[in-house]
Amino acid sequence: MxxxxxxxxxxxxxxxxxxxxxxxxxxxxxxxxxxxxxxxxxxxxxxxxxxxxxxxxxxxxxxxxxxxxxxxxxxxxxxxxxxxxxxxxxxxxxxxxxxxxxxxxxxxxxxxxxxxxxxxxxxxxxxxxxxxxxxxxxxxxxxxxxxxxxxxxxxxxxxxxxxxxxxxxxxxxxxxxxxxxxxRVAAPDDAEAWPRRRFHRDIAPGLWVCAHGGAFAADRIDIGTRFLLSHLDQAAPDARTAVDLACGTGVLASALALRRPGVRVIATDQSAAAAASASATVEANGVADRVGVRREDAGEGIPDGTADLVLLNPPFHNGAALDLRVGRMLVGAAARILAPGGQLFTVFNSHLDYRPLMQRMVGPTRQVDRNAKFTITASTRR
The missing domain is CATH 3.40.50.150 (Vaccinia Virus protein VP39)
Incomplete structure (x- = not known):
């Protein structure tokens, strides 16, 4: 051999x-x-x-x-x-x-x-x-x-x-x-087709979430994203172009497009399962004409200085290990993608304290809200 x-x-x-x-x-x-x-x-x-x-x-x-x-x-x-x-x-x-x-x-x-x-x-x-x-x-x-x-x-x-x-x-x-x-050639009786679909009536104006097996949070909406969604209307209200960075199943991109018919959104993620899930979510919510989904590393294909708004719920694990490098890389990507005066709207686990990093890499950063577990911040691109 x-x-x-x-x-x-x-x-x-x-x-x-x-x-x-x-x-x-x-x-x-x-x-x-x-x-x-x-x-x-x-x-x-x-x-x-x-x-x-x-x-x-x-x-x-x-x-x-x-x-x-x-x-x-x-x-x-x-x-x-x-x-x-x-x-x-x-x-x-x-x-x-x-x-x-x-x-x-x-x-x-x-x-x-x-x-x-x-x-x-x-x-x-x-x-x-x-x-x-x-x-x-x-x-x-x-x-x-x-x-x-x-x-x-x-x-x-x-x-x-x-x-x-x-x-x-x-x-x-x-x-x-x-x-x-x-x-087993026949699928199990209780098997559901992938991607799975779930309708969330509590997310205005009603939101479909579709998920392939490898997508984070499946067809649910994780609690950090839910917290950000509760403040989404405060994120750069005049934005015309937005990026959902590390988009997962495309929840933020789809919700933003549904609430703001004049906004065009790019949803981007490095995971094939996430990108496929986001594409299905966008289609299910009828916003595919205004939300483009891309599989790429940290929004690398998006031109510099072209977004009015970047939405980010940064992952902080690499597999099972705590790894903040991905979050730091995504904050840097947001700084590159944002136009001067554009806004990075972020939710993160409070104990990780990304705020000094965003202040340094993006610009002036203020706290929008905070609960027992998460913090939401808005950073303005210098």
């Missing part, structure tokens, strides 16, 4: 540091568990879902042999993960070994082996498992793994809704792999 040099992988363009790594024990255990199965397959038979920085894809490609006309299919939710895979593939001369796909039937049609990094969200796992079970070959084997601290018995239960058998492997270096077989 051809050995893959995991040490050559890089996290770029994601943050890097001596204690951060581009692969982990779960990646290596998934590949080792699947190696015997992969040895008898063609690249077109193999699907990778949830690869973080490309290690699973490129290790499988090294084992199978890279052929431009016969590629491994890959789905990654974060756009940064796609870019890391592309950069690592170029560095290892494997750029033609795979093709990126949206999460849908096309990614899994006829697949005989799937290498899956288990998502932390059970909803995300349910959507992925449903697609694999309905589209892959009937003899498909799914090698689903992760670090043991992130695995739960509930994951087995979700997988068994879509597959006949889940075998739990032995742990190694605090990682574990579930081997999944026997797709």
């Amino acid at each position: 051809v050995e893959f040099d995991w040490a050559r992988l890089s996290r770029w363009p994601d943050a890097d540091a001596p204690n951060l790594f581009a692969s982990d024990a779960a990646d290596r255990l998934i590949l080792d568990s699947a190696a015997a199965t992969l040895a008898g397959l063609e690249p077109r038979d193999v699907v990778v879902v949830g690869d973080t920085y490309g290690g699973l894809t490129l290790a499988a490609a090294t084992l199978l042999g890279a052929r431009p006309d016969d590629r491994i299919r890959v789905h990654q939710d974060p756009v940064v993960a796609e870019r890391a895979l592309a950069a690592n593939a170029r560095a290892l001369d494997l750029a033609d070994a795979y093709r990126s796909c949206e999460l849908g039937p096309a990614v899994a049609v006829g697949a005989k082996a799937v290498l899956l990094r288990l998502p932390k969200s059970l909803d995300a796992l349910d959507e992925i498992a449903g697609i694999l079970a309905s589209s892959a070959a009937t003899d498909v084997t799914v090698f689903a793994g992760g670090m043991q601290k992130h695995l739960t018995v509930a994951m087995n239960e979700v997988l068994l809704r879509h597959f006949e058998r889940v075998d739990v492997g032995h742990g190694r270096q605090k990682a574990r792999v579930l081997t999944v077989r026997g797709p």
